[in-house]
Amino acid sequence: MTPLLDLDQRVVFAFSLTLAAGLCTGLGSLLGLVSRRFSPRVLTLSLSFSAGVMIYVSFVEIFPKARESLALGLGPAAGYAATVLAFFAGMLLIALIDNALPTHNLALTDGEQSGVQSQTLLRTGLFSALAIAIHNFPEGLATFVGALSSPRLGIGIAIAIAIHNIPEGLAISAPVYFATGSRRKAFWVSFASGLAEPIGAAVGYLFLRSYLTETVMGLVFASVAGLMVYICLDELLPAAQRTGAHHHLMIAGVTAGMVVMSISLVLLA
Numbered sequence: 243m244t245p246l247l248d249l250d251q252r253v254v255f256a257f258s259l260t261l262a263a264g265l266c267t268g269l270g271s272l273l274g275l276v277s278r279r280f281s282p283r284v285l286t287l288s289l290s291f292s293a294g295v296m297i298y299v300s301f302v303e304i305f306p307k308a309r310e311s312l313a314l315g316l317g318p319a320a321g322y323a324a325t326v327l328a329f330f331a332g333m334l335l336i337a338l339i340d341n342a343l344p345t346h347n348l349a350l351t352d353g354e355q356s357g358v359q360s361q362t363l364l365r366t367g368l369f370s371a372l373a374i375a376i377h378n379f380p381e382g383l384a385t386f387v388g389a390l391s392s393p394r395l396g397i398g399i400a401i402a403i404a405i406h407n408i409p410e411g412l413a414i415s416a417p418v419y420f421a422t423g424s425r426r427k428a429f430w431v432s433f434a435s436g437l438a439e440p441i442g443a444a445v446g447y448l449f450l451r452s453y454l455t456e457t458v459m460g461l462v463f464a465s466v467a468g469l470m471v472y473i474c475l476d477e478l479l480p481a482a483q484r485t486g487a488h489h490h491l492m493i494a495g496v497t498a499g500m501v502v503m504s505i506s507l508v509l510l511a
Contacts, residue, residue, distance in 0.1 A: 253447070256389035259400040260382045260443040266404040267374070267436025270411025271429050283491060285363075288416035289482035290492040292370065293474040294499020295410065303507055304467040305329065311460030324457075325464045332468030336373065340365075340476065362484070366477040367418035371431050373466075373473045374410045375438040380462050382439030383446035401509060407436060417481065 305325065312328075313321030381403055389396020411432045419428035482492045 252390055252393075255393060256386045256396055257440060257443055259389045259396050260385045261440040263385055263400045263404040263407060264378060264382060264436040264439030265433075266407040267378070267411035267414075268429065268433035270408035271415035271432030272411075285416060285420055286482045286491050287495040287498075288412055289366070289478045290495030291499040291502075292410070292412055292416075293478040293482070294496035294501075295503045296373070296470045296474050296478070296499075297496070298500040298503040299507070300467040300470045302504070304463050304470075308460045308462075308464035308467065311456040311463065315455060315457030315460065321460070325460065328461045328464035329468035329471075332465030332470075333472040334468075335465065336369070336469045336472045337476075339372070340369070362481055363417040363421035366481045367414050367416075367421065367428070367431065369473050369477050370417070371414045371435040373470050374414065375435040376466055376469060378407075378410075378436065378438035379442035379445075380459065380466070382442030385439065386443035386446060403439075403506075407439075411436065 308328065309322055309325040311321075312324045315321065316324055385396060385400050385403055389400070414432040414435055415428040418431050419425060422428070479492070479496075482495070483489070
């Protein structure tokens with residue numbers, strides 16, 4: 243990639259990288275559609291693996307980056323306090339959405355599922371899609387800006403984000419599929435959440451260039467970290483436990499998710 247690209251070429255290149263990384267969420271969703279029937283073991287691994295990914299990236303990557311950004315804008319002490327407040331504000335926001343989300347009456351396709359279980363799984367998938375879409379928005383902006391400044395930097399960021407978008411797609415598609423029995427619905431819900439990355443790039447470039455300060459980005463990242471942790475504790479892990487599979491299988495899934503997420507972040511470093 244030559245550094246002598248004009249502005250229009252760099253914008254197209256940066257947006258293409260961001261789009262490709264976002265579409266890997268759809269690729270990950272296909273992994274959640276392998277099983278043709280309800281499998282407690284597959285579902286437990288899918289949900290717990292996704293929880294491991296989310297918990298690890300929230301505490302190891304997003305929260306520290308939020309604190310760093312807010313410290314630059316507000317100072318170390320005030321920045322740390324703002325990070326903590328925004329983290330719990332994110333948890334509060336998703337809790338309010340949880341209470342407001344209506345229940346769904348589903349036509350079940352598998353006799354092993356109860357109506358309550360299907361409603362729980364669908365809510366899990368929808369919450370995961372919401373959390374990941376919000377998370378993907380600033381990720382897309384980060385990929386886009388990095389690629390504009392340096393094609394090599396943009397490629398590195400896009401590869402790392404694409405890797406961890408794959409299990410994020412799995413986090414959405416598996417519960418939606420097992421709840422509805424529809425592979426098409428599961429895929430498109432996951433695919434739509436991945437589109438938040440190119441949307442984030444477009445919005446950032448067209449509208450937010452003058453307002454996207456370190457402080458604003460820090461608040462967004464901290465609140466997203468809180469939102470993702472809430473999803474894991476309130477939705478993913480309880481749903482994995484309720485499938486009836488062995489408890490140690492769930493722990494193995496969480497650990498595997500953390501390992502995969504750590505590898506992607508090492509690539510990003």
